[in-house]
Amino acid sequence: MSIRVGIYGYGNLGRGVECAIKKNPDMELVAVFTRRNKESVEILTKTAKVCHVDEVESMVDEIDVMILCGGSATDLPVQTPKLSKLFNVIDSFDTHAKIPQHFANVDASAKEAKKVAIISVGWDPGMFSLNRLYANAILVDGKDYTFWGKGISQGHSDAIRRIEGVKNAKQYTVPIEEAVNAVRSGSNPELTTRQKHLRECYVVAEEGADKARIEAEIKNMPNYFADYDTTVYFISEEELQRDHAGLPHGGVVIRSGKTGWNDEHSHTIEYSLKLDSNPEFTASVLVAYARAAVRLNKEGKSGCKTVFDIAPAYLTSMSGEEIREHLL
Amino acid sequence: MSIRVGIYGYGNLGRGVECAIKKNPDMELVAVFTRRNKESVEILTKTAKVCHVDEVESMVDEIDVMILCGGSATDLPVQTPKLSKLFNVIDSFDTHAKIPQHFANVDASAKEAKKVAIISVGWDPGMFSLNRLYANAILVDGKDYTFWGKGISQGHSDAIRRIEGVKNAKQYTVPIEEAVNAVRSGSNPELTTRQKHLRECYVVAEEGADKARIEAEIKNMPNYFADYDTTVYFISEEELQRDHAGLPHGGVVIRSGKTGWNDEHSHTIEYSLKLDSNPEFTASVLVAYARAAVRLNKEGKSGCKTVFDIAPAYLTSMSGEEIREHLL
Numbered sequence: 058m059s060i061r062v063g064i065y066g067y068g069n070l071g072r073g074v075e076c077a078i079k080k081n082p083d084m085e086l087v088a089v090f091t092r093r094n095k096e097s098v099e100i101l102t103k104t105a106k107v108c109h110v111d112e113v114e115s116m117v118d119e120i121d122v123m124i125l126c127g128g129s130a131t132d133l134p135v136q137t138p139k140l141s142k143l144f145n146v147i148d149s150f151d152t153h154a155k156i157p158q159h160f161a162n163v164d165a166s167a168k169e170a171k172k173v174a175i176i177s178v179g180w181d182p183g184m185f186s187l188n189r190l191y192a193n194a195i196l197v198d199g200k201d202y203t204f205w206g207k208g209i210s211q212g213h214s215d216a217i218r219r220i221e222g223v224k225n226a227k228q229y230t231v232p233i234e235e236a237v238n239a240v241r242s243g244s245n246p247e248l249t250t251r252q253k254h255l256r257e258c259y260v261v262a263e264e265g266a267d268k269a270r271i272e273a274e275i276k277n278m279p280n281y282f283a284d285y286d287t288t289v290y291f292i293s294e295e296e297l298q299r300d301h302a303g304l305p306h307g308g309v310v311i312r313s314g315k316t317g318w319n320d321e322h323s324h325t326i327e328y329s330l331k332l333d334s335n336p337e338f339t340a341s342v343l344v345a346y347a348r349a350a351v352r353l354n355k356e357g358k359s360g361c362k363t364v365f366d367i368a369p370a371y372l373t374s375m376s377g378e379e380i381r382e383h384l385l
Numbered sequence: 386m387s388i389r390v391g392i393y394g395y396g397n398l399g400r401g402v403e404c405a406i407k408k409n410p411d412m413e414l415v416a417v418f419t420r421r422n423k424e425s426v427e428i429l430t431k432t433a434k435v436c437h438v439d440e441v442e443s444m445v446d447e448i449d450v451m452i453l454c455g456g457s458a459t460d461l462p463v464q465t466p467k468l469s470k471l472f473n474v475i476d477s478f479d480t481h482a483k484i485p486q487h488f489a490n491v492d493a494s495a496k497e498a499k500k501v502a503i504i505s506v507g508w509d510p511g512m513f514s515l516n517r518l519y520a521n522a523i524l525v526d527g528k529d530y531t532f533w534g535k536g537i538s539q540g541h542s543d544a545i546r547r548i549e550g551v552k553n554a555k556q557y558t559v560p561i562e563e564a565v566n567a568v569r570s571g572s573n574p575e576l577t578t579r580q581k582h583l584r585e586c587y588v589v590a591e592e593g594a595d596k597a598r599i600e601a602e603i604k605n606m607p608n609y610f611a612d613y614d615t616t617v618y619f620i621s622e623e624e625l626q627r628d629h630a631g632l633p634h635g636g637v638v639i640r641s642g643k644t645g646w647n648d649e650h651s652h653t654i655e656y657s658l659k660l661d662s663n664p665e666f667t668a669s670v671l672v673a674y675a676r677a678a679v680r681l682n683k684e685g686k687s688g689c690k691t692v693f694d695i696a697p698a699y700l701t702s703m704s705g706e707e708i709r710e711h712l713l
Contacts (some may be wrong), residue, residue: 076646080525101646156709182713184519187697188656189712191512194673194700195666197408243659316669318404318429322661328516329657331571333650338523341644345522365708369515370693372522380693381484384517385510 059085060351061119062344065110065140066126067091067098069304070149073340074124075101081344083374087120117143122347125149126340134159141167141174141361145350147343149179156182164361173354174361178346179339180330181205185310187364188328192312196324199314202240204232204253208306208335216281217258220274222266225294227301229257232308243313243323256287259301261294306335345372387413388679389447390672393438393468394454395419395426397632398477401668402452403429409672411702415448445471450675453477454668462487469495469502469689473678475671477507484510492689501682502689506674507667508658509533513638515692516656520640524652527642530568532560532581536634536663544609545586548602550594553622555629557585560636571641571651584615587629589622634663673700 062078064071067089078086079102086105091098095107108116123144127133129152137148141163150159156177167174177183181203189201210230217226236253239246258275262268272289275282292300309329316322332338346364349371353362370377375384390406392399395417406414407430414433419426423435436444451472455461457480465476469491478487484505495502505511509531517529538558545554564581567574586603590596600617603610620628637657644650660666674692677699681690698708 073644076644077525079646080644153713156713157706160709177713184523184654186713187519190697190701190708191515193703193712194676194697195512195669197405197669241659316401316404316408316662316665318407322665324661324666325659326512327655327657327659329655331569331653331655333652334644337644337650338652341523341525348522363709363713365698365705365713366696368694368696369518369522373518375521377693378485380518381488381691384521385481385484385505385514385691385693 059083060348061085061087061121062347063087063116063120063123063144064089064126065113065123065136066132067100068126069336070340071126072101073334073337074126074343076337077341077344078102080341081348081374084344084348088116113140114143120144121351122147124343124347134162137174137176138162138166141172142170143172145172145354146174147178147347147350148174148176149183149339149343150177151179151182153182160361160363168360171359173350173358175346175350175363175367176361177363178343180332180342181308183339183342183364184330185308185328188310188326189312190365192310192326196312196314196316196326198316198320199312200245202248202311203308204237205308206230206232206254206306208308208332209301209304213256213281216278217260217275220271222263222271223260224263225261225297227259227297231255231257237309237311240311240313241325241327243325245313250284251286254285256282256285258287258289259297260289260291261297262291303333304335305333307331348372348374387411388676389413389415389449390675391415391444391448391451391472392417392454393441393451393464394460395428396454397664398668399454400429401662401665402454402671404665405669405672406430408669409676409702412672412676416444441468442471448472449679450475452671452675462490465502465504466490466494469500470498471500473501473682475503475506475675475678477511477667477671478505479507479510481510488689488691496688499687501678501686503674503678503691503695504689505691506671508660508670509636511667511670511692512658513636513656516638516654517640518693520638520654524640524642524644524654526644526648527640528573530576530639531636532565533636534558534560534582534634536636536660537629537632541584541609544606545588545603548599550591550599551588552591553589553625555587555625557587559583559585565637565639568639568641569653569655571653573641578612579614582613584610584613586615586617587625588617588619589625590619631661632663633661635659676700676702
């Protein structure tokens with residue numbers, strides 16, 4: 058019997074999950090839950106239904122795992138604890154400083170309901186975290202580096218859009234090649250924020266807006282831009298739609314470290330992603346962990362987990378024999 | 386209390402394990418077991434003892450996990466089933482075609498003894514296998530590539546040394562850059578054996594040997610060289626010792642695949658290793674999994690496992706809270 062999946066929230070990530078489910082023949086999309094008027098939401102999967110979020114309790118017997126596709130700022134802190142009382146759940150919570158609190162909240166409700174909840178799934182946090190852990194466990198004496206991009210940062214794009222006189226904007230985070238190469242060489246450099254990434258902003262200004270002021274406001278914005286070398290390009294809305302409509306992203310995690318009785322040998326472990334679509338890749342990771350959540354729950358497990366707690370074999374539809382034969 | 390480790394076999398890999406244990410403050414080397422006259426074996430760890438393999442049964446209460454450092458051809462098929470009756474064990478069994486049989490043998494004896502045995506640990510099989518599994522679970526619709534090198538292949542070096550008139554030899558497996566770049570581009574090329582790797586041989590001939598014959602014998606050797614572009618360099622023993630004494634290795638695992646309702650987006654996942662010392666890196670992986678074996682056994686688990694069956698959190702000495710805070 059296939060794994061019956063629900064999608065809670067139907068933005069870019071929810072649509073990505075829908076596409077990923079189509080690629081996994083052992084999984085089936087049952088329903089998409091929306092806060093909008095459900096008649097206004099059209100989905101791609103003809104065999105699935107659209108439900109209002111208020112209907113979620115009526116679906117507990119029809120869904121094996123719910124994939125939560127809301128945002129980390131206000132949606133997931135409420136939704137994941139709440140829905141893990143009803144379903145096995147997966148989320149992509151990425152507000153790093155709040156993970157311990159979120160973990161504790163979700164763990165309490167999932168344990169009480171005897172459900173499995175896997176939080177902070179995706180690529181960072183997610184696959185990048187896993188690679189940091191594996192690399193740290195192997196090269197105990199070493200140093201970690203993470204570079205992001207080249208890719209669109211939604212948070213930084215939104216920050217620019219909030220500036221007066223800005224009609225639209227896209228911001229690319231770009232890793233600085235010299236820094237990446239210095240790390241790859243194994244020299245374990247100390248790098249400042251400015252030395253690791255630069256920021257490229259494509260901005261559509263409103264008619265008659267003061268571009269010099271907009272540029273200065275961007276470049277001096279604390280936390281978001283002030284610590285980086287930032288370049289601002291003013292372009293037309295047409296150019297923005299034509300050249301910057303996608304959501305590419307990626308990045309690299311590198312650990313280099315020493316082994317040997319006298320630290321005589323160096324090693325470098327590198328994991329990198331090049332993604333055409335950040336939400337679709339994130340969604341593909343969520344779906345693999347959704348399979349794991351259902352399996353673990355069938356074994357009687359419950360509570361909150363992260364990617365660190367899941368044995369890799371749980372992620373694939375292949376059997377133990379198959380993965381030992383084909384992938385080991 | 387620290388994890389008490391035994392090393393069974395003291396060649397390059399055994400010495401690498403000894404060095405790796407020194408890097409892990411929660412672990413302690415108790416004894417090295419050797420088939421040689423034990424008075425002839427000198428180890429680096431002053432607090433550990435050297436035992437003859439015949440003494441192994443007397444040490445069952447003093448060792449939490451035994452790391453087997455023998456070869457896959459004849460040592461491990463006998464040693465891993467035998468020693469898993471006495472200890473939690475880790476091996477680096479890498480004869481791919483025989484893994485199912487080895488797994489079954491080890492599983493039977495480890496289960497009977499209520500011990501945990503983790504087989505085929507290292508980087509390939511091992512970390513490369515893990516990355517193939519994760520990437521397959523995420524990008525269901527895609528294609529895998531593995532490139533090895535640049536690095537010394539012991540098996541190929543040995544094969545050259547068996548040729549008449551060869552005094553010494555080292556063979557480097559070299560990935561072909563054009564092939565790696567074609568894969569990185571996401572074009573999913575079909576590559577022949579010859580297109581993926583080339584082989585460089587550094588050969589010390591015996592005085593008066595027929596170098597042309599040696600070169601022809603190498604290049605035409607079935608399985609080892611005939612399917613590759615092979616270059617043979619004749620050098621002196623001094624040059625071999627000076628320039629080719631190390632055991633560097635590495636390689637890259639790449640999976641590229643499609644997502645989207647109409648396969649409209651491409652993604653590339655890449656994992657690469659650059660290793661100064663193949664045995665020391667392999668040993669560092671073995672030691673991390675040794676920690677996992679002890680922990681799993683304390684939880685009451687038993688039987689044969691591979692890297693696919695081990696949740697990443699078991700590998701590190703850090704607590705769940707620490708890894709969620711620092712690595713997630």
